[in-house]
Amino acid sequence: MRPLIAIDWGTSSLRGAQLGAEGQVLATREFARGILSVPPGQFAAVLDELFGDWMQAPGALCLISGMAGSRQGWQEAPYCPCPVGFAELGQHLLWLQPGRIALVPGLSCLGQDALQTPDVMRGEEVQVFGALRLAGRDTATLVLPGTHSKWAQVENARVTRFSTFMTGELYALLSQHSILGKTLDLNGAFNEAAFLQGVDKSQTTGSVLHQLFAVRTLGLFERLPAAALPSYLSGLLIGEELRTQNRQATQGPLILIGSDSLTMRYTLALRHMGIDCQSHGAEATWAGLFALASAC
Amino acid sequence: MRPLIAIDWGTSSLRGAQLGAEGQVLATREFARGILSVPPGQFAAVLDELFGDWMQAPGALCLISGMAGSRQGWQEAPYCPCPVGFAELGQHLLWLQPGRIALVPGLSCLGQDALQTPDVMRGEEVQVFGALRLAGRDTATLVLPGTHSKWAQVENARVTRFSTFMTGELYALLSQHSILGKTLDLNGAFNEAAFLQGVDKSQTTGSVLHQLFAVRTLGLFERLPAAALPSYLSGLLIGEELRTQNRQATQGPLILIGSDSLTMRYTLALRHMGIDCQSHGAEATWAGLFALASAC
Numbered sequence A, B: 001m002r003p004l005i006a007i008d009w010g011t012s013s014l015r016g017a018q019l020g021a022e023g024q025v026l027a028t029r030e031f032a033r034g035i036l037s038v039p040p041g042q043f044a045a046v047l048d049e050l051f052g053d054w055m056q057a058p059g060a061l062c063l064i065s066g067m068a069g070s071r072q073g074w075q076e077a078p079y080c081p082c083p084v085g086f087a088e089l090g091q092h093l094l095w096l097q098p099g100r101i102a103l104v105p106g107l108s109c110l111g112q113d114a115l116q117t118p119d120v121m122r123g124e125e126v127q128v129f130g131a132l133r134l135a136g137r138d139t140a141t142l143v144l145p146g147t148h149s150k151w152a153q154v155e156n157a158r159v160t161r162f163s164t165f166m167t168g169e170l171y172a173l174l175s176q177h178s179i180l181g182k183t184l185d186l187n188g189a190f191n192e193a194a195f196l197q198g199v200d201k202s203q204t205t206g207s208v209l210h211q212l213f214a215v216r217t218l219g220l221f222e223r224l225p226a227a228a229l230p231s232y233l234s235g236l237l238i239g240e241e242l243r244t245q246n247r248q249a250t251q252g253p254l255i256l257i258g259s260d261s262l263t264m265r266y267t268l269a270l271r272h273m274g275i276d277c278q279s280h281g282a283e284a285t286w287a288g289l290f291a292l293a294s295a296c
Helices: A043-055 A086-091 A124-135 A167-177 A192-202 A214-220 A226-243 A260-272 A283-295 B043-055 B086-091 B124-135 B167-177 B192-202 B213-220 B226-243 B260-272 B283-295
Strands: A004-009 A014-019 A025-031 A061-065 A094-097 A101-103 A107-110 A118-121 A140-144 A149-155 A158-165 A254-257 A278-280 B004-009 B014-019 B025-031 B061-065 B094-097 B101-103 B107-110 B118-121 B140-144 B149-155 B158-165 B254-257 B278-280
Touching: A004 A043, A004 A283, A014 A043, A014 A283, A025 A043, A043 A061, A061 A283, A086 A124, A086 A283, A107 A158, A118 A158, A118 B213, A124 A140, A124 A149, A124 A254, A124 A278, A124 A283, A167 A226, A167 B167, A192 A226, A192 A260, A214 A226, A214 B118, A226 A260, A254 A260, A260 A278, B004 B043, B004 B283, B014 B043, B014 B283, B025 B043, B043 B061, B061 B283, B086 B124, B086 B283, B107 B158, B118 B158, B124 B140, B124 B149, B124 B254, B124 B278, B124 B283, B167 B226, B192 B226, B192 B260, B213 B226, B226 B260, B254 B260, B260 B278
Parallel strands: A004 A061, A061 A101, A140 A254, A254 A278, B004 B061, B061 B101, B140 B254, B254 B278
Antiparallel strands: A004 A014, A014 A025, A094 A101, A107 A118, A140 A149, A149 A158, B004 B014, B014 B025, B094 B101, B107 B118, B140 B149, B149 B158
């Protein structure tokens, strides 16, 4: 196995790992050099500046997943339409330097409604396949919480469908830019009881558009302290995301992939609803890229 | 009947009308002098500056509804808890100058859940009672679209319950500050077909947190032109607000109160869903304040 430089190049950050022959992580680096900070035509120079030393290893291979493969990135790697298996992902790598540097394509998924509402992911597909390897599964529901949370269904090692939820972005917008921001205290520690009250509220009838306003009035009427309101808001939004996922229609275990702080919240909410789950962190990205490298 | 100066003093704007003995509107004025622009202690001076000439009429009475009666306003007029009839509203006026200037209190409504999630309105209660007078009804469902849209149920001339929806604020946040803003063209004219496609989508299963992301992908995949996306987003959000209003549980006709541009959208969405409605504009405010003045 050749030395692998695994890169996850997202919108706002750039993470890389140097992997050994067995896929073990030898070193990692992270930079605030997401694609939005890179001028057109400068992607190769930035990669060389930040990972050039690792790339000097004889026979080094560099695989890059994430938004670097988008229209706003290094070069556009066209989406692979679902259903997609691991092998197809490997066949559609976009080689920037043949045999040396490649972009991993994202996935697309067309809705069944009149507008065929499409959905897309870039970077998460590598984490999905990596987490499946780590869990030793080929059928599972994978959840990737974040700014744009993704739910992917994998059946017999193929991603059959997935959906994106604007949960994280709405949390940021509402807590920082809306009227709700005037009542809540963002410096408060995570409050599990308030979070679960939000989750409970989100499972009742009524629209989240209404439930959100209660974050303001619960503060005004001193039903919850200002420092507990961010946790209540988080519970409302994560609960709304979970509410519409019909667990009956999914197959296999539920696997969360993300940072500890986010997967902790989803785990709390899911267990509160009687749903079991397991979690993986950044290692899913490295495992997915290592498996791709092994196959190409 | 004494000369009435009817004032609607909101968060961002201040509107006033001079009303004749029969309630007819003699003149109106509007200023960008909402309560947020008024330093503490300066409310009397601002009122005098902008409406002092009208107030010089012998025996003039000034009734002020809206956020001027909130904690951040001129003085706090405590909420009247639902159910509330018109007479109780009149009995709880907060007199700033006895017999001459009074603040109209807002309404509160406690939820039946564990947290007794409260809801509040300030200013809309006057519009509700005014629109009922104009429509000659004492039982109806009243909808006041806006930044924070209100649905109020009135039975036998009493507001029995109401709910707030953050529809308008979310539309502004999402179109101006979220990733959706990057794909949509806010200069496009209102597109009825795209709006109704959004309404239809909002009535299907699945969370609005997911449906919102499609505003981005419908643009990326060129399913809808960028200039039609704001109308689609508006249809999604208004449709989500309408979706959870159980029309079976409401009584009387559905009456919209608001600007022409907003009531037009709600009327389109409601008729598309087979629900009839009627509309009132600013005259509902003046009719409500006139009726209060007649009773005090």
